Amino acid sequence: xxxxxxxxxxxxxxxxxxxxxxxxxxxxxxxxxxxxxxxxxxxxxxxxxxxxxxxxxxxxxxxxxxxxxxxxxxxxxxxxxxxxxxxxxxxxxxxxxxxxxxxxxxxxxxxxxxxxxxxxxxxxxxxxxxxxxxxxxxxxxxxxxxxxxxxxxxxxxxxxxxxxxxxxxxxxxxxxxxxxxxxxxxxxxxxxxxxxxxxxxxxxxxxxxxxxxxxxxxxxxxxxxxxxxxxxxxxxxxxxxxxxxxxxxxxxxxxxxxxxxxxxxxxxxxxxxxxxxxxxxxxxxxxxxxxxxxxxxxxxxxxxxxxxxxxxxxxxxxxxxxxxxxxxxxxxxxxxxxxxxxxxxxxxxxxxxxxxxxxxxxxxxxxxxxxxxx
Amino acid sequence: xxxxxxxxxxxxxxxxxxxxxxxxxxxxxxxxxxxxxxxxxxxxxxxxxxxxxxxxxxxxxxxxxxxxxxxxxxxxxxxxxxxxxxxxxxxxxxxxxxxxxxxxxxxxxxxxxxxxxxxxxxxxxxxxxxxxxxxxxxxxxxxxxxxxxxxxxxxxxxxxxxxxxxxxxxxxxxxxxxxxxxxxxxxxxxxxxxxxxxxxxxxxxxxxxxxxxxxxxxxxxxxxxxxxxxxxxxxx
Numbered sequence: 001x002x003x004x005x006x007x008x009x010x011x012x013x014x015x016x017x018x019x020x021x022x023x024x025x026x027x028x029x030x031x032x033x034x035x036x037x038x039x040x041x042x043x044x045x046x047x048x049x050x051x052x053x054x055x056x057x058x059x060x061x062x063x064x065x066x067x068x069x070x071x072x073x074x075x076x077x078x079x080x081x082x083x084x085x086x087x088x089x090x091x092x093x094x095x096x097x098x099x100x101x102x103x104x105x106x107x108x109x110x111x112x113x114x115x116x117x118x119x120x121x122x123x124x125x126x127x128x129x130x131x132x133x134x135x136x137x138x139x140x141x142x143x144x145x146x147x148x149x150x151x152x153x154x155x156x157x158x159x160x161x162x163x164x165x166x167x168x169x170x171x172x173x174x175x176x177x178x179x180x181x182x183x184x185x186x187x188x189x190x191x192x193x194x195x196x197x198x199x200x201x202x203x204x205x206x207x208x209x210x211x212x213x214x215x216x217x218x219x220x221x222x223x224x225x226x227x228x229x230x231x232x233x234x235x236x237x238x239x240x241x242x243x244x245x246x247x248x249x250x251x252x253x254x255x256x257x258x259x260x261x262x263x264x265x266x267x268x269x270x271x272x273x274x275x276x277x278x279x280x281x282x283x284x285x286x287x288x289x290x291x292x293x294x295x296x297x298x299x300x301x302x303x304x305x306x307x308x309x310x311x312x313x314x315x316x317x318x319x320x321x322x323x324x325x326x327x328x329x330x331x332x333x334x335x336x337x338x339x340x341x342x343x344x345x346x347x348x349x350x351x352x353x354x355x356x357x358x359x360x361x362x363x364x365x366x367x368x369x370x371x372x373x374x
Numbered sequence: 375x376x377x378x379x380x381x382x383x384x385x386x387x388x389x390x391x392x393x394x395x396x397x398x399x400x401x402x403x404x405x406x407x408x409x410x411x412x413x414x415x416x417x418x419x420x421x422x423x424x425x426x427x428x429x430x431x432x433x434x435x436x437x438x439x440x441x442x443x444x445x446x447x448x449x450x451x452x453x454x455x456x457x458x459x460x461x462x463x464x465x466x467x468x469x470x471x472x473x474x475x476x477x478x479x480x481x482x483x484x485x486x487x488x489x490x491x492x493x494x495x496x497x498x499x500x501x502x503x504x505x506x507x508x509x510x511x512x513x514x515x516x517x518x519x520x521x522x523x524x525x526x527x528x529x530x531x532x533x534x535x536x537x538x539x540x541x542x543x544x545x546x547x548x549x550x551x552x553x554x555x556x557x558x559x560x561x562x563x564x565x566x567x568x569x570x571x572x573x574x575x576x577x578x579x580x581x582x583x584x585x586x587x588x589x590x591x592x593x594x595x596x597x598x599x600x601x602x603x604x605x606x607x608x609x610x
Contacts, residue, residue: 324462332451332455345464345466
């Protein structure tokens with residue numbers, strides 16, 4: 001079977017590479033149902049330990065399974081924008097992974113996939129396709145990283161995720177790009193009837209510019225909870241845009257963003273569209289500014305196309321509340337410790353379904369990023 | 375332990391506390407009585423160093439040394455702690471993480487149990503707490519902080535009768551026992567209902583009205599006088 005241990009792509013990662021990826025969620029391959037690692041412009045590792053999961057380089061998947069060509073650009077239009085067009089033009093040698101969680105598979109261990117850019121001033125264009133088939137259940141961990149020596153470069157990615165009827169997925173994504181990099185990521189997801197998704201994205205590490213756009217369509221009786229934890233140090237510019245379409249009765253979405261600026265800028269455009277009666281959606285955008293520099297812009301937009309679509313939002317942006325600061329200082333903390341605790345609390349992960357063993361690392365990652373330790 | 379001399383305090387340009395004279399000896403527990411708006415909370419906040427209260431003139435001495443130039447954090451580190459009347463909610467900051475930040479994680483569980491707050495450790499501070507829970511939490515907060523001068527701002531307000539007893543007993547207990555380094559503590563407790571008096575076993579009471587200390591004396595006698603004569607100076 002393609003993608004199983006017998007025929008897996010397995011080029012060993014160096015210890016340094018493993019360390020870099022560990023910070024963004026990588027774990028021992030034996031402890032994961034499947035592992036995919038892409039380095040610069042090649043898939044270096046694609047191994048599955050679970051018969052319910054297949055992982056292949058995308059170019060191999062296209063040759064192995066004829067349905068993959070229909071999934072590719074099935075959700076994203078190849079001419080949607082100049083970046084996606086750039087990736088689409090590289091179709092002669094597509095770079096990325098194909099993950100297939102088979103129908104009915106209840107995958108016990110998480111599936112992990114990572115992208116590493118090791119070449120300074122590298123240009124990386126990737127296209128990942130994920131198919132979580134009917135009734136399948138899986139946890140996924142994905143991450144992106146660079147060695148500490150790489151601070152300039154460009155990464156453009158497209159992700160297309162199909163969740164078939166009754167599929168279920170808990171996903172965590174952690175990014176740690178270089179401080180001077182430009183990153184553009186475009187994600188498209190389609191959830192069929194009864195599918196359930198709970199995702200957490202951590203965008204904490206300094207980066208020159210990161211645009212993250214995602215489009216999600218929900219079918220009947222689907223539930224999608226997505227949470228983004230976003231930090232912008234001075235010199236970081238982030239643009240986050242989400243578009244959620246509630247297309248089936250009983251579709252329910254919660255799109256939550258917690259944003260902290262320590263001098264950088266964050267713009268969050270969240271657009272929620274209720275296309276049918278009996279759908280329900282919520283947008284929550286909260287921003288905390290730590291200094292007078294930088295900016296946070298939160299723009300939640302609700303669009304109820306059908307009568308009976310229930311949409312709501314909450315948005316807030318502000319500085320740290322002095323009453324809270326003074327309360328902690330009156331208990332004996334210095335100002336930095338008090339600020340730290342308040343920011344840590346603001347960034348606390350709510351209801352995040354994070355695979356066992358990773359939560360402590362995620363909390364540590366948040367703490368390190370916001371104190372400028374990366 | 376605490377001496378306040380000729381203290382005048384203003385908020386912006388308005389003087390709200392006038393010529394305050396108050397001495398709280400080591401090991402004693404005093405209560406401040408007074409109507410709403412008399413300046414009781416302002417006095418405690420001034421001792422603690424909270425904004426927006428500005429000392430116009432006078433002195434606050436703690437262990438004989440002036441503290442009015444010290445900031446909030448420095449006063450807390452010296453050993454002054456304040457149980458708030460209406461503390462802010464800290465979403466995402468659990469009781470457990472607060473205790474850890476104070477290096478008091480090891481003491482949290484037994485102390486919380488003693489105040490019937492054992493189930494609160496993973497709750498966010500003051501988020502969704504009832505009136506009584508807030509008061510008990512504020513006492514626990516001071517226990518974790520371990521100050522020598524404990525200030526309580528209306529610890530019985532919003533608390534049902536059963537918990538007034540518990541809060542009063544807890545206050546008496548934490549003030550009357552030495553701090554973790556074996557040093558004697560003192561306490562200053564605001565009450566305008568007097569409900570807590572029977573439980574804290576105060577040594578002395580002060581009536582504060584319109585920003586001035588009108589009278590000081592035996593707590594039970596003063597409270598009995600207030601019930602009939604209001605917040606006035608008792609006849610000699």
